[in-house]
Amino acid sequence: MMLAMGESGLRKVYPVLESLAALIAGIIGGFIVSAVLGYDPFASISLILLSGFGNIEYLLSISVPLTLSALAFIVPLRAGLFNIGVEGQAYVGALAAVYVSSLTGFPLPIILAPLAGALIGFLIGVLRVYRGVNEVVSSIMLNWTLFYTVSFTISRYLRDPVIVHQSVRVDRMLSALEALLIALAITIAVHTILYRTTLGYYIRVMGSSPEALKYSGSSESRVTLTAMSLGGVLGGLAGALQVYTVSGFIDVTMSAVFGIGFMGIAAGLIGRATAVGALPASILISALIIGGHKLELVLGAPPELADVMIGVMMLALSAPYALRLLSSKVLG
Amino acid sequence: MSSREHVVLMKGIVKVYPDGTQALKGVDFEASEGEIHALLGENGAGKTTLMRILYGEIRPTKGEIYVFGEKADFKSPREALRSGIAMVYQQFSLIPSLTVAENIYLALSSVRRISPAEVRARAEELSRKLGWSMPFDYPIESLPVGLRQRVEVLKALLAGSKVLILDEPTSVLTPLEVEELFKVLKSLRDEGMTIILITHKIREAKRVSDRVTILRRGLKVGTFKTAEISEPSLARLMIGEEIELTVKGGIPKPGAQALVVEKLKVKDDMGVLRVKEATLTVKYGEIVGIAGVQGNGQRELVEAIAGLRPAIAGRILIDGVDATRLTASKRGKLGLSYIPESKLVGLALEMNIVENSIMTLLSRFTRRLVDVDWGKARDNAGDIVRDFGVVCRSLDDTVKSLSGGNQQKLMVGREIRRRPKILVAHEPTQGLDVATANMVRRRMLNLRDEGSAILLVSSDLEELLSLSDRLLVIYDGRIVSEGRPEDYTLEKLGLLMGGVIDASYG
Structure with a gap:
C-alpha cells in the first residue's frame, strides 16, 4: 500500500520532473552550441539567464501575450486539433484592437478583438467539419492570407499620419501587472472550462477518442467548431494584448506581432498542454528570447542560441513519449 | 525437418500479448507446395495472429518457423516478402489518392530496385494472364472494393511471392466476385503456388481448399484433407463440444415491445x-x-x-x-444503453476512472448549465469500482493504465448500474x-x-x-x-x- 501510494504520488510529480529535465537539457544544448560556435559557454548561458530574468516587469509584459497564444493552441489540442492558425488569429486580433481603439478607448478593443480571432477559428473549424479540409493546411494558408491583408489594411487605412510605416497607436498601454492579472484570469477560465464544464469534458473525450465522443452522445462537428472558435478567441486576445502591452502599434512589416502564434505552440508544448503550464512556460521562453537579444549586443553571439535552447527543450519533452511509442511497438 | 514439400512449417508457436492474453498456445502448422490451405476458426481462435507471425509482422513468444526448409526469423513483413511470403489483409494497405499503377510501384520498390515502367509492363502482363482488366490509371479511391482487392493480389504476385496469405478475402466481396477470386486462386495453385486462406466460413473452406487446419481458442484442433471431412464435422470441430450451462435464469415474463428493428440496412x-x-x-x-x-x-x-x-x-x-x-x-x-464491443468506443482511455464513469450519463452529473459535479461523479465511480471489482490504485488512474479486463468491468458496470x-x-x-x-x-x-x-x-x-x-x-x-x-x-x-x-x- 505504501508502495502504491508512493507510485501514484510519483506519477503526479512526474510531468514536473520531465519539464525540469527538459529545461536542463535545453541549457546543456545551449552550452554545447555556444562552445562549438567559439563563445565562452559559461558566459553566454549565464548572460542569457541573468538578463532574461533581469527585468521582471519587461519579462512579464512579453510573457502575457505569449501565454494567451499558448492557451489558444492548447484548447483545440486537447480535442486532438492542431490550431496552427493562432498566428493569423493574433494578426486579426491585433488589427481589431488598433481599429476599435481608434474609435473608442480601453477596454472595448480588448473585448472585441477576441471576436475577430474567433471568426478565424470558426472558419477553420467549418472548413474541417463541412469540407474535410485538414485544419493544419487551412491554417497555414490563412496565416499568410491574413498577414498580407492586415499589413495592407494598416498601411492603407490605419496609418500613423507622422510615422507612415506603422499604424496609429492604441489609446493607452497596459502595465505588466494589469497584463498579468488578465493572463491569470484567462488561465483560470480556461482551466475551469476544460475540467469543470461539459464542453471541456467533451473536448477532452474527443482528444482521447473521437469514437468515444460520438458514443457519449456529443458530436465531433459541434466540439470541433466550439474548440476552434475558443482557440480563436484566445488567439485574438493574444494579438490584442501584444499591441496593448508590448508594441502599442502594428508596423507594416508586421514585426510587432509576427511569430507570436508559432512561439505559442512551443510554449503550449513546454507547458505540457495544460492551462496552468502555459504561463510558466511562456515566462521561460520570453526570458530566453530577451536573453538571446542581450547576448547579441554584449558578446556578438547569434540570438538564435535562445531558439536552440527552446528547440532542445521541446525535443527533450517529446523524448519520453517517443520512447513509450517505440517500446510499445517493439513489445506489441 | 527440412522436407522440400513443406513450404511453410511452424512448430509450437506461442504468442502472449503484453496484456497477458494468450492468443496462441503452442500451434503447429504446415502448408505444402501447390495447395490451397484453409485456416478455419471462430474469431479469437488465433488464425490471423498465426499468419501475422508467419508474415513477420508480430514476433512469436515461442516457437520455430521454417520457410522452404530454412529456419526463418522475420523481423518485418519486408523480410517475409523477400522470402516469398505475401499477405493480403482485410484492411487493404493501399493509398486512396494514388493510382493503381502507383500503388503497385510503391509496394514493389520497397522490396527491390525497379523502374515504374517495368512495374507497369509486368503488372499489365500478369493481369492479362489472370484475365483481369485493371484500370491502372485510376486512383484507388474511385474503385469498388473487389478491384482494390485485386490490386493487393497483384502486388503480392508481382513481388514474386510463392506463398499468398489471404485474410477473410471474401468478406468484402459480392457473390460473383467471390466466384472470380476462387477461380484465380485455383489457377494460381495449379501453377504451384501455396495459398493460405483465413476464413470462418465453413462452406468456403469446403469449396475451395485442398486441406483445412482448424484452430480453436489458440489451439490447433487438427489438419484434414478437405475432401475427407464433412461440413457438420467441421462445424463441430470449429466450435467445440464442451458446453456447460453455468448461469440459470428465472422464468422470463416478456411484456411490450421494447426494441423493434424492421428491414434494416x-x-x-x-x-x-x-x-x-x-x-x-x-x-x-x-x-x-x-x-x-x-x-x-x-x-x-x-x-x-x-x-x-x-x-x-x-x-x-x-x-x-x-x-x-x-x-x-x-x-x-x-x-437505451449500449455496451460496445470496442473499448476505444466505450471508453476515453486517456481520461481517468471518474471521468469515464459518467461518459454516457453526463446530464445526470451537471448542476445548472455547465458545471460538472465531480463530487457526485466520484461517488458514482466508486460505486462501480466496488460493485464490479475494478482493480485500480485510485479513481484518478487513467483508464489506459488499467488491464483490459478491468477496463471491461468499468464499461459494463457503468451501463448495467444505470438500470x-x-x-x-x-x-x-x-x-x-x-x-x-x-x-x-x-x-x-x-x-x-x-x-x-x-x-x-x-x-x-x-x-x-x-x-x-x-x-x-x-x-x-x-x-x-x-x-x-x-x-x-x-x-x-x-x-x-x-x-x-x-x-x-x-
Missing part, C-alpha cells in the same frame, strides 16, 4: 452493405441473443441501433418511438475471468427480471445458450434463424453460423 466504413434487411424484436423482460461469427454484420447492426451509424433503409423503434433518425443521446434518453430500460450488449464478458463473467451474466438476468429488455450479441455460444430467452443467428447481414435456445444443437448452430444451411433446414 447498414453499411460499414468502407461503404460495403453489412446488414441486409435485418428484422428483429426484443420485448421488455426478455433477453434476445444473436449468435454469429464476427464480421457478419453484428457490429454494424448494434451500432445502427445505438445511433452511431446511419441506417440506409429500414426502421428502428425504441419503446415505440421511431428512433431511426435520432442522435445517440436522444436514444439514450428513451432508455437501462433497454440494454444492447456486444461481447459484454470479453476479457473477463470466469467468476466476473458469471457475475456480469447474473446482473443481466437481474435486469431482465426487473423488466428490462436486453439484446445480447456474443461470440461465446455458452453464454448465449444459457442467457437467451430467444436466440437469433446472423449470417452475412441477415437473421437466418430464430428459436428458443433448446431448439438448437451445437452442430445446427455451427452450420447456421457457417452459412451452410438457412432457417429452412430442419
